[in-house]
Amino acid sequence: MELFLFAIAAVIIPGWSMNVTDSPGFDLFFTSNLDEMVDVPIQFEKPLPSWLKGILIRNGLGRFEIGTRQFYHSFDAFGKLCSWKFWGNGSVTFSTKFLQSDSYKASVRSQTIAPYLLFEGVDPPFNEIEKIIALVRGIDNMNVNVYRFYNAYHHQYQYVALNDYWKVYGFDPKSLSTFKSINTEVPDGTSDSSLAFLSFLSSAHPLPEMGTTNHFTFVSSVSLVPGVKSNIKLIRIKSVMERELVASWSVDKVPYMHSFSITENYAIFFASPFYVNVLKMVRYAEPFNCLDWNGDEQTTIYVVELRNGIVHSIKTDNVFTMHHINAFEINEDIVVDISSYPSPDFVKNLQVSILRDPQLRNSFDVRALVKRYNINLKNNTAMFTLFDSTPEIPFSSKIDMPTINENYRYKKYCFVYGVVLKTDDLELSRIALVKKDLCNMERDKQWSVPGHYPVEAWFVQAPGAKEEDDGYLLVPVLDGERRQSYITIISAKDMKTVNTAYLPTIIPFGLHGKFFEDII
Ligand SMILES: *[C@@H]1O[C@H](CO)[C@@H](O)[C@H](O)[C@H]1NC(C)=O
Ligand SMILES: *[C@@H]1O[C@H](CO)[C@@H](O)[C@H](O)[C@H]1NC(C)=O
Numbered sequence: 001m002e003l004f005l006f007a008i009a010a011v012i013i014p015g016w017s018m019n020v021t022d023s024p025g026f027d028l029f030f031t032s033n034l035d036e037m038v039d040v041p042i043q044f045e046k047p048l049p050s051w052l053k054g055i056l057i058r059n060g061l062g063r064f065e066i067g068t069r070q071f072y073h074s075f076d077a078f079g080k081l082c083s084w085k086f087w088g089n090g091s092v093t094f095s096t097k098f099l100q101s102d103s104y105k106a107s108v109r110s111q112t113i114a115p116y117l118l119f120e121g122v123d124p125p126f127n128e129i130e131k132i133i134a135l136v137r138g139i140d141n142m143n144v145n146v147y148r149f150y151n152a153y154h155h156q157y158q159y160v161a162l163n164d165y166w167k168v169y170g171f172d173p174k175s176l177s178t179f180k181s182i183n184t185e186v187p188d189g190t191s192d193s194s195l196a197f198l199s200f201l202s203s204a205h206p207l208p209e210m211g212t213t214n215h216f217t218f219v220s221s222v223s224l225v226p227g228v229k230s231n232i233k234l235i236r237i238k239s240v241m242e243r244e245l246v247a248s249w250s251v252d253k254v255p256y257m258h259s260f261s262i263t264e265n266y267a268i269f270f271a272s273p274f275y276v277n278v279l280k281m282v283r284y285a286e287p288f289n290c291l292d293w294n295g296d297e298q299t300t301i302y303v304v305e306l307r308n309g310i311v312h313s314i315k316t317d318n319v320f321t322m323h324h325i326n327a328f329e330i331n332e333d334i335v336v337d338i339s340s341y342p343s344p345d346f347v348k349n350l351q352v353s354i355l356r357d358p359q360l361r362n363s364f365d366v367r368a369l370v371k372r373y374n375i376n377l378k379n380n381t382a383m384f385t386l387f388d389s390t391p392e393i394p395f396s397s398k399i400d401m402p403t404i405n406e407n408y409r410y411k412k413y414c415f416v417y418g419v420v421l422k423t424d425d426l427e428l429s430r431i432a433l434v435k436k437d438l439c440n441m442e443r444d445k446q447w448s449v450p451g452h453y454p455v456e457a458w459f460v461q462a463p464g465a466k467e468e469d470d471g472y473l474l475v476p477v478l479d480g481e482r483r484q485s486y487i488t489i490i491s492a493k494d495m496k497t498v499n500t501a502y503l504p505t506i507i508p509f510g511l512h513g514k515f516f517e518d519i520i
């Protein structure tokens with residue numbers, strides 16, 4: 001009887017006849033984990049090299065609901081930091097803590113998700129008054145990345161948690177305790193009334209300025225006054241509090257941008273036709289539903305000269321990107337590599353209910369494609385080339401969450417390490433870590449274990465390294481079968497595991513992080 005019902009269901013419910021293995025434990029990526037701990041020793045299988053000294057700190061998702069209210073979109077889950085301290089004497093300790101943002105504290109206090117501006121919204125929804133409160137309070141959940149900025153006056157680094165917004169949260173890298181939110185004044189350079197603009201969209205991926213301790217980021221100022229144009233500003237971060245305007249240029253509509261590129265002399269932005277709709281924003285208070293994708297429009301590439309702030313604008317075919325990989329100058333050209341998509345449609349599908357459901361999460365395309373743009377300022381053109389995958393690794397060019405050997409930033413380089421979802425083109429949860437060689441694809445390599453789910457890798461260069469890939473990748477992995485996370489050390493040369501340590505907990509889906517070498 002049961003078999004009979006099953007057979008009927010397979011015929012009448014679309015998708016049931018597809019082969020879906022059950023991807024054990026994948027849902028733990030999108031399940032709240034309230035565990036917090038500081039400096040719990042973890043045990044690697046083999047001795048560690050003594051030069052491996054520093055702290056890997058990562059940001060990501062931690063909590064998907066509070067009380068009876070839940071987030072729709074995974075990007076809204078409350079931020080949770082985790083860290084691995086490599087003491088340099090063979091000991092490693094693990095820590096994890098929620099970012100104690102104002103929105104998190106208010107939500108825990110009220111035992112429901114408190115009204116703050118979110119990517120998508122909550123179920124049950126905010127009422128009209130809560131929506132206004134959310135608009136006024138703005139975005140507060142910095143769950144995407146961590147960074148540190150040097151403060152030359154105090155001769156010290158300040159560590160911050162970031163999202164795609166101007167506001168950041170300071171935190172202590174040793175204890176992962178949250179300090180406070182920092183919302184510095186946007187350096188303006190004009191007499192524009194700041195009330196005429198909403199200046200909060202920025203980047204979770206600042207980039208270092210070559211030869212200095214400064215960084216660059218951008219901020220988009222959305223005009224609220226009809227007839228007044230919006231603008232994008234390139235900003236030099238001299239320290240968390242000290243920011244300087246490098247260039248500002250007007251745009252008809254403000255594009256959503258997540259990252260950008262820097263070379264020795266230029267900043268490069270890909271402004272896809274994915275625009276912030278101000279009227280919708282004020283009406284619905286949900287930024288993501290207030291972005292309009294104009295699939296038939298071209299993408300504009302803005303190239304800013306760092307020396308003088310001159311902005312060049314170049315049109316190219318429609319393309320969408322979340323992550324720039326690296327950029328460098330060669331001869332007359334600026335070369336920019338990105339993880340590209342034909343549209344931002346996949347982002348819509350990253351809702352919690354979709355990601356937890358095998359049928360739904362396997363039904364959309366999530367794979368990126370590495371594209372190289374050669375930008376020439378003499379004739380104002382941008383030409384792109386695609387990278388092929390190898391016959392052995394038919395997904396090796398489909399990476400996102402790219403990282404590189406940071407010593408090769410701004411330089412001609414070969415290797416990018418990235419994550420590929422849906423490697424078999426069927427199941428989103430089939431995840432590989434790929435080493436893509438942009439110089440010679442015969443050297444492409446991959447790391448994957450069935451039922452294990454890796455996130456973004458961080459490359460740590462070995463002492464005395466001669467080659468770009470002399471070093472280790474530090475990669476947190478969810479072992480779905482065992483329902484436990486571990487950290488693995490992978491040799492970047494051959495993409496083989498060299499050492500592994502299980503953690504006393506599960507880390508829900510992690511986004512970005514960094515290894516800070518000189519703080520232990
Ligand atoms: C299901 O699995 C079988 C055997 O592994 C395979 O031959 C078939 O093509 C798969 N069907 C789908 C829809 O993937
Ligand atoms: C390594 O150093 C840390 C910090 O000083 C210490 O707590 C730990 O016990 C040391 N481990 C070994 C194996 O000596």
Ligand SMILES: *[C@@H]1O[C@H](CO)[C@@H](O)[C@H](O)[C@H]1NC(C)=O
Pocket residue numbers: 332376378379381
């Ligand atoms: C622009 O200049 C570059 C470099 O000189 C060249 O490779 C490219 O073909 C030129 N493009 C056009 C459209 O002339």
Ligand SMILES: [Fe+2]
Pocket residue numbers: 144204205258322323512
């Ligand atoms: Fe990112």
